[in-house]
Amino acid sequence: MRRNSIELTEEKFLNSLELNSLRELFTLSPIETLPLRLLLELGMRGAELLQTQASDLDHASKTLFIRAVKGSKDRRLPLTPESYALLCEITASSGPHDLIFPFTTRTLRRLWDKHRLNRTKGVHCLRHTFAVELYKRRKDLMLVKTALGHRSFKSTQVYADFVYGAEELSKMLHAS
Numbered sequence: 001m002r003r004n005s006i007e008l009t010e011e012k013f014l015n016s017l018e019l020n021s022l023r024e025l026f027t028l029s030p031i032e033t034l035p036l037r038l039l040l041e042l043g044m045r046g047a048e049l050l051q052t053q054a055s056d057l058d059h060a061s062k063t064l065f066i067r068a069v070k071g072s073k074d075r076r077l078p079l080t081p082e083s084y085a086l087l088c089e090i091t092a093s094s095g096p097h098d099l100i101f102p103f104t105t106r107t108l109r110r111l112w113d114k115h116r117l118n119r120t121k122g123v124h125c126l127r128h129t130f131a132v133e134l135y136k137r138r139k140d141l142m143l144v145k146t147a148l149g150h151r152s153f154k155s156t157q158v159y160a161d162f163v164y165g166a167e168e169l170s171k172m173l174h175a176s
Contacts, residue, residue, distance in 0.1 A: 008162040011120060013128040018117045025115055026082075033115060034086050035101050035108060036126065038064070042077045043130035043148050045069055046108050046123055055096035057087050072149035135159045 006012075014022065026037045035049055047069045056065040062084045063076045079087065091100060101108075112123040127148070135144050145156040164172075 006158055008128060008132075008158045013125050013132050014118075014121070018121075019129060019133075021117055022115065030082070030086055031090065032111070034083070034090070035111060036115065036123075037083055037086075039123065039126040040130055041080055041083055042066065043127050043134070045127060046105055050099070050101055050103070050105065050108065052100045053096065054091040054094035054098045054100060056100075057084075057091060059088075066149065068149045071151065073151060075146065075149045077147060131156075131159045132163065135163055 022033075022036065022040065026033050030037075038044060038049060039046065042064065044066055048066050051067055051069075052064065056067075058065065058076070061076075061078070062081075063078050064087070065076050066074065068074045087100065091098075094100070109123060131144050131148055134147060135141065138144075141153065141156055141160050144159055145153060148156065150156045
């Protein structure tokens with residue numbers, strides 16, 4: 001039976017120290033860390049990243065087309081200026097159907113292992129971090145749902161439930 005949602009705990013996303021350290025690495029080693037940057041900035045799954053082709057980069061809108069996996073939806077998301085410039089640099093001599101990152105899941109995990117601070121957190125924590133940060137900033141569950149490519153709000157609700165835990169929700173509802 002397929003689970004519709006996960007239980008989100010602090011072990012499943014980056015804390016502010018880990019997030020700031022990773023962002024600093026993006027500045028120090030931009031090309032090497034681009035796959036991790038995209039996972040964090042776009043909330044992509046590793047499998048979505050690894051199937052991305054040069055033709056998925058839309059130069060007119062500076063967006064990236066993401067082919068869904070695991071029953072989610074395809075989506076097109078805006079890139080930061082830095083990510084767009086780096087993608088242009090590495091795809092400049094690519095054919096349209098060339099993979100942007102022609103490596104395996106194992107190689108992606110090795111890249112993550114090289115740069116992560118907390119050895120207990122897997123690369124998928126970047127997707128959860130994206131969702132938690134987006135929800136904290138915008139308080140828009142529909143936006144998080146769309147950005148992650150979820151088909152159901154049940155899959156997305158976990159982020160609101162985490163950000164507004166039972167104790168905080170109780171305070172908000174019973175405040176005078």
